[in-house]
Amino acid sequence: MADKLRTQQQLEALQNKYIGTGHADTTKHEWTSNIARDSYASYQGHSPLLHYMSIGMGQGVERTRMKCMEGMVLPCGPAPATEE
């Protein structure tokens, strides 16, 4: 029993430390939001990619970066209502 508890605690510690660590009840919404946020963060971190997207969108790099940041707030819309 103690082992199980420890595993549970370790998992929770992991989930706290590394956002996106899944659990048995990960929903589709959580998972897709996670992926989308990861992608948006990656676009901003790779400046050539951000530059490429900015030229495609016909705007400045800073505006594209803000769009990416804003996209991270709620990338896949609000979570669906849970059925109790």
Added chain:
Amino acid sequence: MSNVQQTQAFYSLTLAAPSATTAAVTCNSIPGLKNQDQQIFEARGQRIYLHRILENDDRTEVKLSTVCEQDVFGIIRGVTSFRIPGTATDQLVIASDSGRVALVNYDAEKNQFKRVHLETFGKSGVRRTVPGQYLASDPRGRCCMLASAEKNKVVYIVNRNSEAEIVISSPHEANSWANLCFGICALDTGWEHPVFAALEVDYNDAENDPTGEMYERREKQLVYYTVDLGLNHVVKSWSDTVEYSANMLFGVPGGQDGPSGVLVCCEDRIYYRHDKAAPLCIPIPRRKGSTEDPDRKRIIVSGCLHLSKARHEFFFLLQTEDGDVFKLTMEMSEEAKAQPERLVLKYYDTFPVAKQMLLIRKGYIYIAAENGNSKVYHVNDLADDPEVEPHNTFSSDDVSPDPTDTYTPTYFIPRHLKFTSLAVDIPSLHPLMRTKVDNPAGEDAPQIYAIQGTGNRSVFKTIRHGLEIQEIVSSPLGNIPCDNLWSLKHRSSDEYHSYLLLSSGYGDKTIVLSIGDEVETIDDTAFLTNRATVTAAQMGDNTLVQVHARGVHSILGSGAVNAWPSPANRTIVAASANDRQLLLGLSSAELAFFFMGDDGVLNQLEDMPEMSGKITALSVGQTPKGQQQAKYAVVGCDDCTIRVLSIELDSPLEARSVQALSAVPTSIEVVEMVEPGGAGTVVSYVHIGLASGLYLRAIIDEVTGELGEVRTKFLGARATRLFPVNIAASQQQGVLACSTRPWLGYNHPGSSLYTLTPLVAAPMEAARPFVSEHLNGLCAIQGANLLIFGISKVDGRLSASEVSLRYTPRAMSRNPWGPVWYVAQSDGNTLSQATKDDLRAKAGDTIPAEEFAELEKHIGLSRSAGHWASCIQAIDPLEAKAATSTIELADNEAALCCVVVPFESRNWEVYLAVGTGQHMTPGVAATAATESPKGFVHIYKLTDSGRQMELVHKTPFASPIYALHPFHGRLALGVGPELFVYDLGMKSLLRKSRGVVVPNQIVSIDSRGNRLVCADVSESVTYVVFKPKYNRMIGFVDDSIQRWSTTASMLDYETVAGGDKFGNLWVVRCPEQASKESDEEGIGGYIVNERSYLGGAPYRVELRSHFFTQDVPLSIQRTALVPGGQEVLFWSGLQGTIGMLVPFMSREDVEFFTQLEQLLRGEEGAATLVGRDHLMYRGYYVPVKGTVDGDLCEGFLVLGAGGKAKMAGEVEREGREVERKVLEMRTRVAF
């Protein structure tokens, strides 16, 4: 050693490093320089640079020189600099994708960056929660903060211990869950505890509320994090809500200098916020003009602070996304000093949109431009006078600091530069949209044609490998062709040249010119003019020596003439002289040697040794400084050998060594040059030009006279002639080699390696130094002209000429029959020319059209959401050097691609096909669901040998056209996922064949024979076979991983190379069986009936090579870059990278370079400056395969002597041999 198993491996080299700046900061990191002399520390791609602004005394000449550059092999995301109190120089901090923070110093002695600290805080890679996205440092140099896009922040406290060593603390974290960070900055708090401000959004509530109401009510917080230096921790000390559109923060000076706090830049407004002061707000003025949208809101994209610590005054320069720069000043209230009362914004000037704007204390503004050339402006006026342009000055009076309150927008009038002037224009290549290596002019080496830039600053560039020359005089020499010239001083102590001797072997005569204010012919001269000159020199103190075929003619300082006739029946065929020694080669293969005494008289050595063959060239070394005689002479004979002879008086003409050559030497020069990498030691190099056009360089051993370390390069198809010259730009000795092109050999000021670069000029017969009162340059015989020219810069290796374009270029295509290029250009969210004309007419704009166009060139195109401006231009870059024809598109159409296609049905006449899109939304992919975007293909008839275009017809399509390709006398085009083949009809294009081959959107098509390769926007490439008999297109091979392809090109019938948006280069190959099956006769074969595998084509391609370049490759081409060179894979990337993949020729080379790369990966200083693992970096998305990183291997060249020897020992070779191999990999195929 996976490379060794490969069937094909490549060696990746960068030809031009990316020019787009990622981050830049001013610093003071060179020890011993004044505080005023700020340097610029800049990151571009994976390289870091330290630049200095150099100016002459009266500031008329300003240049930006690179002090140091280094490849760090990691993605650099941010840089900052700070000075720890009590230390002399600034520390440089680099945030990269290594999950570590690197504290770096500039080591002036070794001229390289030196790592001081490397602290790990997270995983490597660009990740959402690993800090590195944002970087800020305390203005007092006590700590720095790194933040990630979400959740994590980490603060490092830095200090100095009693031994003057820099110590860095353990990381202090300030993490908050579900918290997005939009920007950070450091507050200036004086000497109180450091504070960092952050813009944050908490998404926890929004995400957990299914109604979406919380999302609507989300807020952006301005949060203060205080670093408690006493308790050694970081606490969140204050937070308040700010306007939601806030994107950027700037710290306001504090302590004695100002009120502290931050500027919060939002869309259309700028706020001043602080926990101890009342907020203030000022709208960002919008542009006034007949073509400007009065409701368009701008954001601030860059800015810099100027703080005068002596006077406690400060101001900000803030730049909007249009490029307009505003000067922001703060006025304090009378009662309380630290309470700002008013913000004042004044329109300053319009610059190119900057990624980073830096104010240099000497009075310059450095604009690291987002697109196009970076620039340095000289500040003439700080716009302090309130009387100047009151209509462009705005204040925060009557503007409510509450974000919910309304305000009246303000408007200013943009204009040309007023307070600044352009000082330096730094040539850059970003954004490099497409390149093509071609040689329509039939020049010696192919040129790189490129389309570059955005908006109306776009250009069409012709890039050549070579140095530009500044032609000063070019005057015809008459009808007798001259073949050599000499510039002579009158006496050895003279500063300037006095005589110029031109010799004509054909006319057997010599022309003597005097150099003064003008260059004139002298008729009455002591030189012999009725003979051709073999060589001429100024020897001794004031003796002039002229050697001709029949003897030596020496003119003493007194005016007396001494003549030495050549022995009977023998003529002089070659001669060379230095200050004291003269060596002649006679037609009888004998050598005659003279030594000049102090009286200026030549004394002949009686012994005349005979050489093994006819003497073709010889050279004596230059007289070393402070000595009377040079040690060695080199003599070349027609039996393809050269001999090194001692010419010292105690052992005259003793042979020391012999070297065999591959051809007859035509020219030999012994030149003393500084040894690259050695600490200023001077080494004698012998440069040898061969009749075959080869050029060799070897070192003469100082003691034994042996020749060693031979380097070879093919220069051109003509015999190479060499001339020692002085290079004014780097103040060093160099060699000018004349073959089919003139080449300059010199020690590169940046890399300090010996470099051979062609001059962008017509072929030269001969060249010599030319120093007069006004000019320190060169003179040359070019055809039938005497050319006097200068070489101002030797640090770049590429030179470019440009033709300006109207809008962002998207694609280009060349007319196969002439040097004319067609460029499709389009700009999203931009008003078209027709709309602008309309608006101007409606508004009754009285500004003349030319004036308006000129201003627009400076301030940029008028923008408006949903509009497209587009045109197609024919460009003649060689003769007209301009656009010869322009067609503006109307109706919101945007040209996306173009190709010149010969139609078989029109007797192979070539037409220009342009693919367009209509009503597109930039940044949103056109899918079947969105009904409005449509596409067209325009067909233009080309007249006036391709310089004019005439619209034939246009054919509508269901979606925008991104790919066109000529295919068997017809036009292949991609419409969404479908591939079509069309023929030219009278009224429209006629569909001939159709196939659905890719999943999403075809972005590029290439073909060989009946095989087409289509690149999909996200699903890599698909091979398609066209069966003409049955008119079917069958996709038979696709890829197993998704590649967001940008470009793809067939290397051969089986292999495709391409690049993707994430910065990878890849080479894939069709499996043998699939290839065979696809080419089976008829349609009854196996391939048609093959079953689809996992929803794709029946077969999958094999990956041959994969390499992460960081930059987005947009063009890739198989081509040779130098005459006679092997073919390479040439690629270019968006940020201005030009690179190549060189296929390895032998298995031994692969093994050798793999081993060398392996060793260099672990080498301190070569790869590990920011602590990114090289193998992981090059395999960022997909493990690196079949590619050796040549840039890393070239790191071997800059290792110290000890490091070189150690590494060479490990690969079981000599250090010099490794060096030669590494250098040859580059010079054999490129530059």
